[in-house]
Amino acid sequence: MNKEKRIEIFKRLQANNPNPTTELNFNTPFELLIAVLLSAQATDISVNKATKELFAVANTPDTMFALGADKVKEKIKTIGLFNTKAENIIKTCKILVEEYGSQIPENREALESLPGVGRKTANVVLNTAFKWPTIAVDTHIFRVANRTKLAPGKDVVAVEEKLLKVVPKEYMLDCHHWLILHGRYTCVARKPRCMSCIIEDLCEFKEKTSL
Numbered sequence: 134m135n136k137e138k139r140i141e142i143f144k145r146l147q148a149n150n151p152n153p154t155t156e157l158n159f160n161t162p163f164e165l166l167i168a169v170l171l172s173a174q175a176t177d178i179s180v181n182k183a184t185k186e187l188f189a190v191a192n193t194p195d196t197m198f199a200l201g202a203d204k205v206k207e208k209i210k211t212i213g214l215f216n217t218k219a220e221n222i223i224k225t226c227k228i229l230v231e232e233y234g235s236q237i238p239e240n241r242e243a244l245e246s247l248p249g250v251g252r253k254t255a256n257v258v259l260n261t262a263f264k265w266p267t268i269a270v271d272t273h274i275f276r277v278a279n280r281t282k283l284a285p286g287k288d289v290v291a292v293e294e295k296l297l298k299v300v301p302k303e304y305m306l307d308c309h310h311w312l313i314l315h316g317r318y319t320c321v322a323r324k325p326r327c328m329s330c331i332i333e334d335l336c337e338f339k340e341k342t343s344l
């Protein structure tokens with residue numbers, strides 16, 4: 134895909150949604166970190182339901198750590214992998230309290246060293262809470278980048294590297310949210326909705342649908 138097409142894609146995505154953000158509910162970097170940690174293999178809607186209850190009783194590293202793993206499990210038991218996620222949340226809170234003054238570190242290495250926090254979660258926190266121009270490649274972005282040929286790659290790291298190379302600077306901060314939303318609602322996994330896609334004429338996918 135050439136540069137002009139890429140620019141036009143982002144122009145349209147921006148015009149369609151000038152201020153995109155995550156669909157996870159959060160008020161602080163800590164709440165965002167916990168929500169993203171819970172969102173692995175779970176829908177944003179299910180995470181929002183659980184965090185509404187959880188954050189009502191604990192929304193800081195100190196209060197969450199004091200709550201303890203069993204009570205966290207109770208609050209998030211509707212979410213997949215809740216046992217492991219609750220254990221990781223408590224371990225992460227302990228480290229935040231003991232090593233980071235109960236703050237979320239604005240530092241990739243420090244974030245990725247927290248239990249349950251991988252590259253994708255760190256990227257989301259750096260981008261959404263701290264406004265770093267990072268791109269967290271999830272299943273939606275991976276699909277959209279490959280189908281459109283915007284940034285093809287064999288795995289999520291390759292797609293992330295390619296996006297960082299080719300996305301114009303002025304679109305980098307919001308790129309992650311535009312592509313996720315596009316993949317979630319238009320360029321969906323089974324049958325992309327090509328007929329109602331605002332970038333259909335720019336997309337280089339060979340098997341566009343007539344939906």
Ligand code: SF4
Binds near residue numbers: 330332
């Ligand atoms: S035209 Fe179809 S395949 Fe291409 S981005 Fe749009 S929905 Fe996805």
